[in-house]
Amino acid sequence: MKRYQELPIGGVIPGGATPHLVQTGGWRSGKKPVFNEKLCVNCLLCWVHCPEATILVERSQMRGISYDHCKGCGICSQACPTGAIVMVAETNDEPQMPQQKAGEEVCV
Amino acid sequence: MRVATEQKRLTLITGAEAAAHAMRQINPDVVPVYPITPQTPIIETFAQFIADGQCDTEIINVESEHSAMSAAVGASCAGARVMTATSSQGLALMLEIVYIAASMRCPIVIAVGSRALSGPINIHCDHSDSMMARDAGCVQIFAENAQEAYDLMIIAQRLAEDRRVLVPVMVMQDGFTITHSAEPVALLPDESVREFVGQYEPLYPLLDTDRPTTQGPFALPDYYFELKRQQVDALEAARTVWLELQERFAETSGRRYEGFFEEYKLSDAEYALVILSSTAGTAKVVIDRLRRKGVKVGLLKPWLFRPFPAEEIAQALAHAHAIAVLDRAISFGSWGPMYLEISAALGRYLHEKPVLYNYIYGLGGRDTPPESIASVVTDMQNELDPRVLRYLGLRE
Amino acid sequence: MIEIRWHGRGGQGAKTVSQLLAGAALRRGRYVQAFPEYGPERSGAPVKAFNRLDTKEIRLHCGVYEPDIVVVLDPTLLHAREVRVTEGLKRHGLLLVNTAQTPEEIRALTGFSGRIITLDAEALARSVGARFSNVVMLGAVARVLGEISVEDVEHEFAHAFGEKALATNIAALHAGFAAVDARAERSEASL
Structure with missing residues (x-):
């Protein structure tokens, strides 16, 4: 880890969107959001409300959910006006994480 | 005129x-x-x-x-x-x-x-x-x-x-x-x-x-x-x-703030006062009066309190026989905040330390007239016990 | 150094005239201070304001305890129980009172042995259409100090008063200045 002389001052982390760097999928316990593309109108309210880097967006289109980052809070399903995201029980035999390497996601 | x-x-x-x-x-x-x-x-x-x-x-x-x-x-x-x-x-x-x-x-x-x-x-x-x-x-x-x-x-x-x-x-x-x-x-x-x-x-x-x-x-x-x-x-x-x-x-x-603190007639002073802000002005008048009577007294008025210029202050005060730090605040159960700084500074940088006094003054706007400040110098001349925390202008 | 204490009531402009006087004295090349005594501010309550005037830099930042001149803007203060207008006033100092009474009457009332000047500033203010007598008293103080001209004070007025109030205040100032001049009073406490 960096010495104090090497760190940017003031606790600043150069570069935004730091949730991409941290995999928080392991926090999920019980329920996970499931995305139904047919009902999605691409309003991106899920992207706005999600506290993590979970909602995968490409060229302003909702593309799915990163379970490496999803904490299972369910805010996206609450924010979704069309029922395109619903919380479903997660079975133990599903692999919860990790599926992607950190930093792979592109958030436009 | x-x-x-x-x-x-x-x-x-x-x-x-x-x-x-x-x-x-x-x-x-x-x-x-x-x-x-x-x-x-x-x-x-x-x-x-x-x-x-x-x-x-x-x-x-x-x-x-x-x-x-x-x-x-x-x-x-x-x-x-x-x-x-x-x-x-x-x-x-x-x-x-x-x-x-x-x-x-x-x-x-x-x-x-x-x-x-x-x-x-x-x-x-x-x-x-x-x-x-x-x-x-x-x-x-x-x-x-x-x-x-x-x-x-x-x-x-x-x-x-x-x-x-x-x-x-x-x-x-x-x-x-x-x-x-x-x-x-x-x-x-x-x-x-x-x-x-x-x-x-x-x-x-x-x-x-x-x-x-x-x-x-x-x-x-x-x-x-x-x-x-x-x-x-x-x-x-x-x-x-x-x-x-x-x-x-x-x-x-054209105005020079030389160093971290102002020294007023301090270089040959036997008795030194350390005071922050406006009361330091009143102290200068007192010092002029006492100097006319032959008392070698001077003032150190810090501009900077943080960072505290400890070493420079210790050196500037080293030659004094006695120093009185006047604090317009108190750390209850301890001493005045500036006294603690100066005490630490003298301890760290000087082998032979001047006698160090602490006075609390002016809390809640209590006025500090020239006579109050002059009494501090008299106390130092009378070699009062420096281990006692003293108060200026307090009814006691 | 000359120290002046102004006694007035909250709202009568004691602080204002102390600052105007300081401004005029600064114009004359004096070193000056003007400061009010602060507390919970209530309209009508007795208040004090202070001046220090000197030929060299003023470093004192404490209260004024032994003024050379005391100015009483409101004659009712002479009877206010919590106010002692002569407190600390130097024995050879000057007591300047806005009152219709004579200096002898004020001497009997205050027991002050030094010089006393009285002028009916209220009547003078009324005669020129001014609402307050503080500026009349300011004119009188400028006169006894000797070295501050009415013009010096007038310059200060330009910043302090709006166009409407300017003319009456200048008239009030002159009235106060002339009232003392007419008696050929001179202050010993000159600069």
């Missing part, structure tokens, strides 16, 4: 107005503020300047000092040049966020009209408020009079924004005694001030979307300590930058 031509350049203004003029000339981007006596005339005057079109700062009227400093931090992180002002309970309410401003390295200049802390409630001057904030990570500068309040605000802005420093700077002037007293002040031309403070170029402006940053993150045991250690360097650097700026300010203004 002699008519001093120098006075022609002087303006009769209060300390509060002097600070407001400095703010007008600095023309900060944002000033979030909440009124409190005796600070209010600073911001009132400044708001008038804006209303008159003399500067174009955005004042944010908030609902408390906590919000004022919060808005100040937000604006500063966004990349704005930010100033604010407060006193007493206002600083107390602000304090939570002052620590955050310091840790996020926001170069916010805070004008403080020094005032006692409640309770009992009191609106008059002492230094309890700024001393309460001494460990927050700000540079702390004390002004003796309206002229110094003006000059030091200007110096403070540049000091805060130096890349080596980047911490808030508090500039204290004594409430009422200075904030509300009209005195002659030599104002600099607007261009000179603007040239002196220059354009502020923030290091990590949040609004720079080409260089996005994350600010104010959680720092657990893995990073917190390192970030605190950086603040030590910032305050250390403030010493160097202060000295550099004094050279520049002298060129700009």
